[in-house]
Amino acid sequence: MQLFHSPGSPFVRKVVALVHEAGRVGDLALVPATVSPVTSGDATLAHNPLGKIPTLQRPDGPALYDSRVICRYLDAHWDAGLYPETRIWDVLTLEATADGIMDAAVLMTYEARFRPAEMRSQEWVDGQWGKIARSLDALETRWMSHLAGRLDMGQIALACALAYVDFRHGDRNWRAGHAPLAEWFAKIEARESMQATQPPAA
Incomplete structure (x- = not known):
C-alpha cells in the first residue's frame, strides 16, 4: 500500500502513528505529495479528486481518502483493535x-x-x-x-x-x-x- 503524505500534516501523522501502533511499518510506503489550499495536489489527483492528503492507494480497491476513513480501513485490515x-x-x-x-x-x-x-x-x-x-x-x-x-x-x-x-x-x-x-x-x-x-x- 502507498500513502500520499506530507510529514507536517497532522492528519497524515495520525495515520502513520496508527501504522506504528499496529506494528505494520513495513507494509506501507510513504509517497511525498505537495498540496496546499490554493494549488491542485500533484500525484494525489490520480487517486483523489480533492487533491488532498492523506490518500491511501490500496491493492484491493480504489484509493481511500480522509484520515478517518483510512484509519478505520487500516485498523480493520490489520485487526489493530484501535476502534473497540x-x-x-x-x-x-x-x-x-x-x-x-x-x-x-x-x-x-x-x-x-x-x-x-x-x-x-x-x-x-x-x-x-x-x-x-x-x-x-x-x-x-x-x-x-x-x-x-x-x-x-x-x-x-x-x-x-x-x-x-x-x-x-x-x-x-x-x-x-x-x-x-x-x-x-x-x-x-x-x-x-x-x-x-x-x-x-x-
Whole structure:
C-alpha cells in the first residue's frame, strides 16, 4: 500500500502513528505529495479528486481518502483493535473532536501562509482558536476518564492534534489552565509511535 503524505500534516501523522501502533511499518510506503489550499495536489489527483492528503492507494480497491476513513480501513485490515466496539461511539466522537482541533489549527496556519497580509483577518484567526479553546475545556470536563483508559484511535488523533498546535501555534500555550490534559499528553507523546512521527522543524 502507498500513502500520499506530507510529514507536517497532522492528519497524515495520525495515520502513520496508527501504522506504528499496529506494528505494520513495513507494509506501507510513504509517497511525498505537495498540496496546499490554493494549488491542485500533484500525484494525489490520480487517486483523489480533492487533491488532498492523506490518500491511501490500496491493492484491493480504489484509493481511500480522509484520515478517518483510512484509519478505520487500516485498523480493520490489520485487526489493530484501535476502534473497540464496546466504546466505538466515544472513540469516534473523540477522534472527531481531535480532527476539529486539527482543522482549526490548520486554517490558522493557512491564513498566515497563503492569504496576502492585507487580506488577513484576525477575527477569523480568533474564531478558529475559539474552537480549539472550547475543545480543550470539553476534553478536561468530559474526556479525562476515557483518556486514562486503553489506547484507541481517538487518543492517537488527539495526541497528534495537540502536537500540531504545539508545532504551528506554540505561542498560544494551550497547556495554560489545562494541567491534567498536559500531563496526559506528556505521557502519550513519549510513545514510540509519536516519537517516530514527529514533523520536521518548522
